[in-house]
Amino acid sequence: MFGYQGKALKTLRSISAKVGDRLRIEKAGQIHEGILMPRTELGDPNHLVIKLNSGYNIGVRLTRGAKVSKVGVGRVPKMGLPPPEFKPDPSKPSVSILGTGGTIASRVDYRTGAVYPAFTAKELYAAVPELVGLANIRTAPVCNVFSENMTPELWIKIARAAARELNSRARGVVIAHGTDTMGYTAAALSFALKNLSGPVVLVGSQRSSDRPSSDAALNLLSAVSVASKSDIAEVCVVMHGSAEDDFCLIHRGAKVRKCHTSRRDTFQTVNDLPIGMVRGGEITTLGGYNRAKGGRVRVDARFDPMVALVKVCPGMKPKVVDSLLNSGYRGIVLEGTGLGHTPEYLFPAIKRAVKRGTAVVMTSQCLWGRVDMKVYSTGRDLLQLGVIPGEDMLPEVAWVKLMYALGQTKNPKKVSELMRKNLAGEITPRTRPDVFPKPAFTPTHSQARK
Amino acid sequence: MRENMYEKLGLKVGFEIHQELDTHKLFCNCPSVLYDVEPALKVKRRLRPTQSELGEVDRAALAEAIKGKGFRYQVTDNVCLVELDCEPPHPVNEEALDIALEVALLLNAKPVDEIHVMRKTIIDGSNTSGFQRTMLIATEGYLETKKGMARIQTICLEEDAARKVGEDAEFIDYRLDRLGIPLVEIATGPDFTDPQTPAEVALMVGQLMRATSKVKRGIGTIRQDINVSIRDGARQEIKGVQELALIPAVIEREVRRQLALLGVSDELKKRGATEVAREIVDVSKIFSGTRCKVIASVLARRGVVLAVKLPKFAGLVGGELQPGRRFGTELADYAKVYGGVGGIFHTDELPGYGISVGEVEKLRGVLRASPGDAVVIVAAGKESAEKALGAVVVRANQALLAVPEETRRALPDGNTEFMRPLPGAARMYVETDIPPMVIDEKRLEQIRKRLPEPLEQRRKRYVEEYGLSRELAERMSLSENLGLFEELVRKHAVEPTLVATTLEETLVGLKREGVAVDNIQKAVFDEIFSLIAKGELAKEAVPDVLREVAGGIGVQDAVQRLGLGRITEAELSKMVSEVVRENWELVKKRGVGALQPLMGVLMGKVRGRVDGKLVHQLLERELRKFEFRTETS
Secondary structure, eight states: OTTTHHHHHHHHHEEETTOOEEEEEETTTTTEEEEOOOOTTOOOOTTTEEEOHHHHHHHEETTTTTTEEEEEEOOOOOOOOOOOOOOOOTTSOOEEEEESSSTTEEEEEEETTSEOOOHHHHHHHHHHHGGGOOEEEEEEEOOOOOOOOOOOOHHHHHHHHHHHHHOOOOOOOEEESSTTTHHHHHHHHHHHSSSSSOOOOOOOOOOOOSTTOOSHHHHHHHHHHHHHHOOOOOOEEEEESSSSSSEEEEEESSSEEEEEOOOOOOOESSSSSSSSETTEEEEEESOOOOOSSSSSEEOOOOOOOOEEEEEEOOTTTTHHHHHHHHOOOOOEEEBBBTTTBOOOGHHHHHHHHHHHTEEEEEEETOOOOOOOOOOHHHHHHHHHOOOEEEEEHHHHHHHHHHHHHHOOOOOOHHHHHHHHHHHSOOOOOOOOOTTOOOOOOOOOOOEEEO | OOOHHHHTOOOOOEEEEEEEEEEOOOSOOOOOOOEEEEEOEEEEEEOOOOTTTTOOOOOOHHHHHHHEEEEEEEETOOOOOOTTSOOOOSSOHHHHHHHHHHHHTTTTTOOOEEEEEEEEOOOOOSSSSSSSEEEEEHHHHHEEEETEEEEEEEEEEOOOEEEEEEEEEEEEEEEEGGOOEEEEEEESSSBBBBHHHHHHHHHHHHHHHHHTTTTSTTTTTTHHHHHHHHETSEEEEEEOOOOGGHHHHHHHHHHHHHHHHHHHHHHHHHTTOOOOOOOOOOGGGTTTOOOOOOHHHHHHHOOOEEEEEEEETTTTTTEETTTEEEEEHHHHHHHHHHHSSSSSSGGGGOTTTTHHHHHHHHHHHHOOOTTOEEEEEEEOOHHHHHHHHHHHHHHHHHHHHOOOOEEEETTTOEEEEEEEOOOOOEEEEETTTOOOOOOOHHHHHHHHOOOOOHHHHHHHHHHHHHHHHHOHHHHHHHHHTTHHHHHHHHHSSSSSSHHHIIIIIIHHHHHHHHHOOOOOOHHHHHHHHHHHHTTTSSSGGGGHHHHHHTOOHHHHHHHHHTTOOOOOOOOOOHHHHHHHTTHHHHHHGGGGGGGHHHHHHHHHHBBTTOHHHHHHHHHHHHHHHHHHHHOOO
16 A cells, blocks of 8 residues: 555554554654655555655654554545646647656656656646647647657557647647657657658656756747647657757757756757757757648558667677577667777678678767778678668667668668668768767866865 | 743744755765855756645745746856756765764754655755755754753754855846755754743754864854744744844844734724725826936836835835834835835835925826825836736735735844745655665664763863863864864873863964964874974974964974974073073062063073973072072071
């Protein structure tokens, strides 16, 4: 019950106390009185957690002789505001928000004592009432998982839901998604959604929405601005553009990566300019993008799950490649060193892979820049072995793309063609000189006061 | 008599002391230091109100949100992503937790079994996260005072907030250096019934914490909040009283303010005043040719003058609540806080400030105000002026009822001004990034073992064992050099009084001279007292040696440079005979009475190179010889 186990649970049952009830705990001459709170399951079974009148929670140990009694019945603490009443305004565009779980929609969870996805997309809308002025919003849950538990099956579900919304009513779609694997989902949707009629915007937050400093509200408002106003007919990610609550960047879905574990501006467009930015609801675009061509949105969502992403490191054993082959993998994306290299003792294994018809694609663990396998003999040898160069694709985007390509065809030649061709903005023809981020420090000489 | 008066009024006072701990920050590894220079890196943020665990938005949080300002955070060198709310908090600083537990045990409090870190919602921007992390450490403590037992209700450990360093129309500036420094918060019960005792108890609590030698010292490192209420009045939390001496005045003036506000409320009832309507009128036209500089400059910048009528408030708005503060000042506080305006004008003080009789008449005309009504005007940008007058109406309506519960800021003269409504209990919810911490008996036992000696016991020991004067013992017991003192006395066979005066008086004196005493390392004292113990340096030389050492040289070099080579007893004996011979006339005339003048002569020659006592002893022996001769001859 609410995380209580063992001795604590037994005690609570004996006085039929529930979370929210007022308890009095007497022991060793001390009296603690407060509201019984849920307990994290990771906590031990020897403490009852109560909220004192001051608002503080404390854990009271159930030592021998402790007397617990119920002195009042309370309501179970509930989160969530009632959804606001709003009437659709026919002059405003309609936007569908799809919920998938993750930190843009989160609250306190007592099962683990941690932040947990639980707000429905509807409650999220309730928490950011400014959305009313922007668009008529419809919310629909697709799934409710941590983004690290996302799967290709769920990508397909999300793609179908997005297409359904765009084909029936929505001008744009916003997908609330956990940030960990948002880049992967964005890439998958970029390949799966064809002939988009409007923006498909993934959005999340790095600071949970239960806190006043959350980035969720600005991100969501910016995402809905893009979905309701812009003529960008692409899959994109809209998240904080700096450490400030100032503007959001619109990243192309097949070019974006989570680059920091905890910062608000964790997402960066790698090897290209972002599509644009949103400040105060106003959208400014920075480069070219696709516009709607008319007609229905199609979903081409076949992903071959038997594709591996392998990071090359010094001394790596060929067994890594061989065991993938023996397990039936049909595609391998290598995250090579530098311009796209592997140690030469991996060559025989790679040769075996290509010979068996397994697609081997080379990307770089540098992330920034383009692979070029003609500069050094190692690269030339790898090309000779049949490794497909991945241009300036992000390794994980190449991985999603290879799953997609193998979903289209098993013909090695056609797979190779698909992988070399730009399908959704994942490959840029030019490597821009102005998109490599540098640290922002400045030397300071300020003296601390003791 | 006066105390009796306060008791009759039902005065209840309690206080909270916030003391910074001398360790790194509470939830990250940044050093707890402050910077005087504005850093180049700044980060702008906004905060939104949120729900607490019990599902209600806190009223103080809502008030801040309505104000709608952004925050500009100054990123100093002792700031990492944790203070910037860009990284989850690290586990609680264990040293800080131990110090807090130590303080709790010293206050006879009972530590909680399991500590839960809470988020206390504060969205004035002083915390980048929008909440202050705080945890209840212990409850039910007490402190014995001369006037009886003072209850210590709670001891909490929390993170300090960022420092507000400026503000403009759009942003409030905060420096992040202070954010995250560990604070111990000690709260008494609302048990005091006179204005004097709280200050006395606060002093004791401060001394007790300093006895741990693990707390910060200096301005701003200890702060008091005072809770004051009287019967029929309301609880006020008065923040930022930095000087203990100010506490009685703050309490006396708060009582005075509440009594005056109750008077205003009674008078309004007597006059039959009803709820003030929020009918805000644009009266800019009336002032198109005004001589009032404030209004003219606002109008020149395309601002507006807005007015609102407070029916039956005439004479009350100008009534004094505290010396120099009127009810109008309270209205102005609200206008400033919620509208961000510079202030208000009201008809109790008009005509004045360049506003003419004619303008006031027109104003009253437009608002259809009778002589018994007051009118408040604000000149500012339209939106600000509207917010400001809206807040004035809210405050005026509160006056009909009684005294509102508020958080107020202490001013240097003991008056207070409005900061925000008193936060409700709904502002706490659990910090999910940090798991609960069980406090077991083993940990407490270890802390108990090294608890500092109780203050009184320590002073007694200093007098009885070390022979310190009562006054010096008291000073030493409160000194930040306490640990060093004990160590030096234990290690070196020197007079404890010499060590104490060196640390407490000599150093202070040198500092006053401008000597850089902060440069003197602990080891220097070790060396000096070791030389004294061995008889190689005279205690009189200590100030001179320290002065040289502070200039950046070693103790040995200082001794040499000062020519302080030690004089042996034989050498001294010879010098004494010489001096006696040189001053033979005097000795003949005064005998032992020549001791004082000759002491002066001798000390002038040997000061710092030999113990003065020995000089005295040898000189007296020498003089006695001649005294005998004088008597027999």
